Amino acid sequence: MTRAYNLSAGPAILPIEVLEKAQAEMLNYKGSGMSVMELSHRSQYFEEIIEAAEANLRQLLDIPSNYKILFLQGGASMAFTTLVMNLRKTGKVAYDEGGNFGKKALEAALELKEAYDLQVDVVASSAYANYIHLPELPEELSEDYDYLHICSNNTIEGTQYREFPNYEGVPLVADMSSDLLSKPIDVRQFGMIYAGAQKNSGIAGLTLVIIREDLLNLNADLPVIFNYNTYAKANSLYNTPSTYPIYIHKLVTDWLIEQGGLEAVNQKNIEKAQILYDYLDESELFKSPVKKEDRSVMNVPFMTGDVDLDAKFIALTEEHGFRNLKGHRSVGGMRASIYNAFPRKGLEHLVELMKKFEKEHQ
Ligand SMILES: Cc1ncc(COP(=O)(O)O)c(C=O)c1O
Numbered sequence: 207m208t209r210a211y212n213l214s215a216g217p218a219i220l221p222i223e224v225l226e227k228a229q230a231e232m233l234n235y236k237g238s239g240m241s242v243m244e245l246s247h248r249s250q251y252f253e254e255i256i257e258a259a260e261a262n263l264r265q266l267l268d269i270p271s272n273y274k275i276l277f278l279q280g281g282a283s284m285a286f287t288t289l290v291m292n293l294r295k296t297g298k299v300a301y302d303e304g305g306n307f308g309k310k311a312l313e314a315a316l317e318l319k320e321a322y323d324l325q326v327d328v329v330a331s332s333a334y335a336n337y338i339h340l341p342e343l344p345e346e347l348s349e350d351y352d353y354l355h356i357c358s359n360n361t362i363e364g365t366q367y368r369e370f371p372n373y374e375g376v377p378l379v380a381d382m383s384s385d386l387l388s389k390p391i392d393v394r395q396f397g398m399i400y401a402g403a404q405k406n407s408g409i410a411g412l413t414l415v416i417i418r419e420d421l422l423n424l425n426a427d428l429p430v431i432f433n434y435n436t437y438a439k440a441n442s443l444y445n446t447p448s449t450y451p452i453y454i455h456k457l458v459t460d461w462l463i464e465q466g467g468l469e470a471v472n473q474k475n476i477e478k479a480q481i482l483y484d485y486l487d488e489s490e491l492f493k494s495p496v497k498k499e500d501r502s503v504m505n506v507p508f509m510t511g512d513v514d515l516d517a518k519f520i521a522l523t524e525e526h527g528f529r530n531l532k533g534h535r536s537v538g539g540m541r542a543s544i545y546n547a548f549p550r551k552g553l554e555h556l557v558e559l560m561k562k563f564e565k566e567h568q
Contacts, residue, residue: 208527209222210527210528210529211527211528211529211548211549211552211555211556212529212530212548213528213529213530213531213541213542213543213544213548214529214530214543215361215362215384215405215505215530215534215541215543216361216383216384216402216404216405216410216543217404217405217409217410218404218405218406218543218545218547219545219547219548220408220409220454220458220547221458221461221546221547222547223461223464224454224457224458224461224547227457228453228454228457235251236251238251242255242449242450242453243449243450245449247443247446247447247449248443252449255449255452255453255456256277256441256442256443256447256452256456258456258460259277259452259453259455259456259459260275260277260441262456262459262460262462262463263275263414263416263459265463266387266459266462266463266467266468267387267390267391267393267416267468268390268393269393269416270393270394272418272419272420273393273416273417273418273419274416274417274419274422274438275414275415275416275442276414276415276416276417276434276437276438276442277412277413277414277437277442277447277448277452277455278412278413278414278415278437278442278447279411279412279413279447279448280413281402281410281413282307282381282383282400282401282402282413283310283314283402284413285381285400285413285415286310286311286313286314286315286381287314287317287318288432288434289353289355289379289398289400290314290315290318290322290324291318291322291425291428291432292421292422292424292425292428292432292433292434293352293353293377293379293397293398293421293424294322294324294352294424294425295352295424296350296351296352297322297323297324297325297352298324298325298327298348298350298351298352299315299324299325299326299327299351299352299353299355300327300328300329300347300351300353300354300355300376301315301326301327301328301329301354301355302328302329302330302331302341302343302354302355302356302357303328303330303331303332303333303341304330304331304332304337304340304341304356304357304360304365305332305337305357305360305361305362305363305365306337306360306362306363306536307357307360307361307362307381307383308337308355308356308357308360308381309333309337311355311357311381312326312328312355315355327351329343329344329347329354330342330343330344336536337360337362337363337365338363338365338495338496339365339496339497339500340360340365340367340500343371346373347371347373347376348376349373349374349375349376351373351376352376352377353376353377353378353379353397353398354371354373354376354377354378354379355379355380355381356370356371356378356379356380356381357380357381357383358370358380358381358382358385358386359382359383359384359385359502359504359505360384360502360505361383361384361405361504361505361543362505362534362536362537362541363496363507363537364494364495364496364501364502364505364506364507364537364541365496365500365501365502366385366500366501366502366503366504368499370395370396372395377396377397377398377418377421378395378396378397379396379397379398379399379400380396380398380399380400381400381401382399382400382401383400383401383402383405384401384405384406384502384504384505384543384545385406385502385503385504386399386401386405386406386407386414387406387407387458387459387462387468387471387546388406388468388471388472388475388503388504388545388546389468389471389472389475389503390467390468390469390472393416396416396418397417397418397421398415398416398417398418398421399414399415399416399417400413400414400415400416401413401414403451403454403455405504405543405545406458406504406545406546406547407455407458407459408451408454408455408457408458409450409451409454409455410451411448411450411451412448412451412452412454412455414455415434415437417434417438419438422434422435422438423435431445462546465546471546472503474546474550475503475504475544475546476503477550478503478544478548478550478553479501479502479503479504479506479544481550481553481554481557482506482508482542482544482553482556482557483498483501483506485557485560485561486506486508489560489564490564490568491510491515491560491563491564491567491568492508492509492510492560492564493508493509493510493511494506494507494508495507495508495509495537495539503544504543504544504545505541505542505543505544506541506542506543506544507533507534507537507539507540507541508539508540508541508542509533509538509539509540510539510567513538515567516533516538516539516540518563519540519559519560519563520532520540522559522563523556523559526555526559528552528556530543542556
């Protein structure tokens, strides 16, 4: 069977080279006689894997030495909660509610409001518009906020920040689950970045956290298992980490380096997204619900406005080897998640099908 054009929002398409490498090393990892899944996390083999994964990530994102990288579990959803526990100082926290995942992060803080005596302020929101555009951020933010939480790319709604705000004295905490490693970023702009790995960074089971050292251990009284400092001190080997997802992350970051790094990858991603957006802008049938300046390079929702036609188009794409084009239930229509590993020729093929379908349904 040939490989599908997998347009899933996550877990998502992986580079074929990564899968082939994992396959080749599956039964006997580097002469160990074991698969990576069977290796002790304390073995020399695994230590080399996790060290290389960290070195790759530092190289790709140019992560300064005063930032720690943590390889955690629990997904971005667990981080919604643990980040509040770890980063609170005065207890005043700010949220940008720009999409469904921003809302979930906000709800996680609200859950802890009483237990930690928090003041949780929504300083920007587009909830009133069903998150169809990015909210307007305030000009200024009071310095006594412990952090401002933001989601860099709204996977469901298909909106993405091109630039990030800089509020003197307020650490920016970003959920980058769906655009980390898709383009260069300046890590110094952030207090903490986190992401579930299952989009551009590997497979489910690994949560990446990049955190500035001065934000570690602000709450030494936390249960040890929730304290980020526990993992920072132990190089993510306090207990058994998700060894196979870390290995796949290492292979994915090797691949990104082979592709020429994040500048090169970003250029390809922009060109790929443009193929689809250009057609959406000229089409009489298919429409993008997102205004140009907010559009995501990673997740592209679109629709015909007729649910039956949407379903018919999705069925046509399935016949042509595409998978998972159906939109999220809260937006409807279609959504093409076109992460790093999604091939350009898949997008060209998709647009050909859209053109053909439009002709037949004028
Ligand atoms: C932007 C964003 N944040 C958070 C999540 C939740 O991630 P997880 O399922 O790893 O908890 C997702 C999942 O798709 C996401 O896209």
